[in-house]
Amino acid sequence: MKKNIFSIILIFVLLLFASCSATNNQNNSIEVPEKDTQISETKYSVTFIVSDFPEIPGKYIYLMGDFNNWIPGDAEYRLKKNNFGEWEITFDMPKGKTIEYKFNAGSYDNIEKDFFGDEVSPRSYKFNYDRDVVYHEIENW
Template sequence: MKKFVLFLSCFAFCFLYNQMVNAQTTVVRFMVELPGQGISQDSAVYLAGSFNGWNPQDENYRMKRVDARHYSLDVPCFADKNYEYKYTLGGWKHVEKTPENKEIDNRKFTSTKKLKIKDSVAAWNVPAPKKEAQQNPLSGMLTQDQIDKMMQLKDSVTKGLAPIIPQLLGVLQKVNTNLLADKPDIDLSKQYNAEAMKIVSQVLESVTGTLMQVMNVLTPEQKQKLRDAMKNSTNPGDLINMITNSKPTPADK
């Protein structure tokens, strides 16, 4: 019995020893050079990687400032283990990028004793500026009576288009079926295209006719406002949006 207990003790010791050996840690020193003039003292550089769950703003992985362009940090890692990481300024919106603001692959290393890593960040991600909403030139210029008439015209064209749209979808479905056939029929294709163009023409006539009636509701000053606004627009649909989303003058509310 004593021999068996001794055997178990030895086995447990060997097991724990192997676990300790396999779990040996080492310290990896990261040194990074920042682009341009670096960053101000009230900013910070962070390491985000597989060693900290890819947290882009982990205070335990906030790098120490050497000067405006140079930062360093000692990171404990398991020995002989593969890791991946990136540098950030505290969020993925400000992660390191190429000089052309493109994604870069994760940086990689295998932790070894007294490993020192020297990196250089080419650039930081520059988030695209938020597009400012276009101000409606008719906002506060239309009377309630004008808006009511426009809504009536809008409802009228919507009801008129209701039976036309399914027809167009039906023709497009036939076009697709013919194109996917083993031997598409050229004559059928021409026929379906002609049907589709006829329906599209009906839609355009309906919409254009309604818009012309809407324009008759507007004053010359209001029309000029729309013309000026459309000069800077690249989307023809903006005209309809500006009209249908107009707000009445304060006095008419």
């Protein structure tokens, strides 16, 4: 008789344990997407400032990149001179978006270069911070 009661209690405890274990597994099965691979619908603003630059061959400095099909002299991405004599542009992109870009003076002949006049690799920026300010220097055209 004692063996039967002990067996029944043991079976009951095992069933209770199995039930609790199954419930915990169900609650932990939610998958969370990685933040780095998601591009949000939220727009973040960035201001690019060119604080040091050689004499400009044209009238303005422009930004070009994968966001405008690398078109130099695009009026939508023309920088404006601020009160400190620097050139700046502010625009929005979706949070998490990464862009590649270069500065130009209005044409393919006047795209930023290094000190020795060699082509530079595109710059890169990821929209991780709202109202960010990024300073740049242009060595040559």
